[in-house]
Amino acid sequence: MLKTEYNLSQGNMISKKVILTGSFGVGKTSLFNQFIYNKFSDKYLTTIGVKVNKKVINVGGNDLSLLLWDIAGEVSQDKVPTSYFLGASGIIYVFDLTRPATYKNIEKDIQYLNSIISGGVIKVVGNKIDLIDSGNKDEVISKVPYNVDILTSAKTGENVEDMFQLLGKELVS
Amino acid sequence: MTIDENKLSEEDLHLLKIKEILLKEDRAELSNLRNRLEDEEAFNKRITPYIEQHIDHLKMNFPDQYNEMVSKIFEEKLMSSRQDIIDLLAPSIGIMIKKFISLQFESLKEGIDNQVKNTFSAKSWSNKFKSIFYGVKESDLILQEMDKYQIQEVYLIQRHSGLLFGSASKSVNLDKDVIAGMLTAIKSFAEDAFQQGEQDLDMIEYGTYKIVMQNFKTYYIALALTGSLSASDKNQISNSVLSFADRYLGKSITDIDENILKEYSNYLDKHFINT
Structure with missing residues (x-):
C-alpha cells in the first residue's frame, strides 16, 4: 500500500476564498496571472465560467492561503451566479480606469456584493494605471463614483502584490 | 553597335539623321526605362507593394484555391510513404500495446492466483451458490469482483x-x-x-x-x-x-x-x- 500524502507545511496556515470580479475586459485574469505566475499577456481571452488557483502570502508573519476564483466578467454583478460568491471571505472588484462603462454601475454593484457576503471584505481596484498619464490620474479617479482602494497595473505588476496584501491584512484581522 | 559614318553613303547618312530625329524621344524613354529597371532599389520599391498584395491575396484564398491540390499531394505522399510511416510508428505503438497487454495479464494472473487460492474458501462457495441461484456464470462473478x-x-x-x-x-x-x-x-x-x-x-x-x-x-x-x-x-x-x-x-x-x-x-x- 502506498503511503498517504498530506498537503501540509510548517505553522498554522489559514485558508480563505477570494473572488475576483468586475466587468469584462477589465483585467481580472491578467491580475490573477500576474499575482500567481508573475506573467502578463497582451492577448485578450475571455474567461468562461471560472478559474481557480491558490497562492500563499505572508501577512504579519503568518501564512495565509488565498484560494482565488477568477470569474467571467459581467456588465452587472447581479448577473454573476450567486453560488460563486458563497463562502467567500473577500472580493476584489476590478474596473478599468480607461473605460468609464466599467465603473458606472460601481455603487449598485458594491451594494449588491455587500448583501451577498455580509461581513466579508471588498476591495475596489482601478486597473490599467499604466495607460493613464500621471498628470491625469487625479482627474480620472475623481470621476469614479466610489472610493477606490488601490490602483494597479497587471501589465507592469505595479501594486498587484500590495493589493493582495491589503486584502490579506483585513482578512486575518 | 557603332557605325563608321565615313563609310556610309550620303543616302544612308540622311537616313541615319532622320532616324536620330524621329527616334530621339523613344530612345530617351527607353534609356530612362532601362535605368529604372537596372536600379535595384527603385525597382524593389515599385514592385514590393504588388508582391505583398499578391501574398495577402494568396494567404486569404489559399484554402479555396489550393486545398484540393494540397490534399491530393498529401494523400499521394502518404500513400507512397505508407510503409515508412508504419515502420516509424510501429515500434512505439507496439511498445504501448505490449505494455498494456502485459499489465492486463499481470492483473489477470494476480486475480486468478487469488481465485485459485480461494477455491475452497467461503467466498468461492458463495459464488458457486450465487451462480446456481441467479443463473449467472461463476466466471462472470469472478471477473466482476476483479474489476471492483x-x-x-x-x-x-x-x-x-x-x-x-x-x-x-x-x-x-x-x-x-x-x-x-x-x-x-x-x-x-x-x-x-x-x-x-x-x-x-x-x-x-x-x-x-x-x-x-x-x-x-x-x-x-x-x-x-x-x-x-x-x-x-x-x-x-x-x-x-x-x-x-x-x-x-x-x-x-x-x-x-x-x-x-x-x-x-x-x-x-x-x-x-x-x-
Whole structure:
C-alpha cells in the first residue's frame, strides 16, 4: 500500500476564498496571472465560467492561503451566479480606469456584493494605471463614483502584490 | 553597335539623321526605362507593394484555391510513404500495446492466483451458490469482483467556498486545494446552469476515473474511483460516507487551518484509504 500524502507545511496556515470580479475586459485574469505566475499577456481571452488557483502570502508573519476564483466578467454583478460568491471571505472588484462603462454601475454593484457576503471584505481596484498619464490620474479617479482602494497595473505588476496584501491584512484581522 | 559614318553613303547618312530625329524621344524613354529597371532599389520599391498584395491575396484564398491540390499531394505522399510511416510508428505503438497487454495479464494472473487460492474458501462457495441461484456464470462473478472499484483519492470540502477540510490519496498528485476549488466551481456552474431546484451534481466521469460526490449541508465528500461501479457499489460507498460523517463530522468548522487539515486528512485516510 502506498503511503498517504498530506498537503501540509510548517505553522498554522489559514485558508480563505477570494473572488475576483468586475466587468469584462477589465483585467481580472491578467491580475490573477500576474499575482500567481508573475506573467502578463497582451492577448485578450475571455474567461468562461471560472478559474481557480491558490497562492500563499505572508501577512504579519503568518501564512495565509488565498484560494482565488477568477470569474467571467459581467456588465452587472447581479448577473454573476450567486453560488460563486458563497463562502467567500473577500472580493476584489476590478474596473478599468480607461473605460468609464466599467465603473458606472460601481455603487449598485458594491451594494449588491455587500448583501451577498455580509461581513466579508471588498476591495475596489482601478486597473490599467499604466495607460493613464500621471498628470491625469487625479482627474480620472475623481470621476469614479466610489472610493477606490488601490490602483494597479497587471501589465507592469505595479501594486498587484500590495493589493493582495491589503486584502490579506483585513482578512486575518 | 557603332557605325563608321565615313563609310556610309550620303543616302544612308540622311537616313541615319532622320532616324536620330524621329527616334530621339523613344530612345530617351527607353534609356530612362532601362535605368529604372537596372536600379535595384527603385525597382524593389515599385514592385514590393504588388508582391505583398499578391501574398495577402494568396494567404486569404489559399484554402479555396489550393486545398484540393494540397490534399491530393498529401494523400499521394502518404500513400507512397505508407510503409515508412508504419515502420516509424510501429515500434512505439507496439511498445504501448505490449505494455498494456502485459499489465492486463499481470492483473489477470494476480486475480486468478487469488481465485485459485480461494477455491475452497467461503467466498468461492458463495459464488458457486450465487451462480446456481441467479443463473449467472461463476466466471462472470469472478471477473466482476476483479474489476471492483477502488478508492484512489478522497476529499472533504467545504460546500460553498470549496476550501479543503482534508484529503487522502493513494498517490502523490497536484495541489489538492486547487482540485477542491475547481470541483466546487464545476459543481456550482452545473447546478446554476441547469437550475434544477435543490438538486446537486453527484458524479463526474473522466477517462477511467469516476468522481462520486455526496453532499451535506455545509460540506461534501468527493471520492475519485477507478474500476466499474454498480448500483450496489454506489450504495456501499454512500453508506461508508454516511458512517464517516456520523463518526467524524459532528462539530461545525468555521476557520480552516492546518490543524483541521491534518486532523481530517487522518480520519479520511483511516476510513477510506488505509482501511
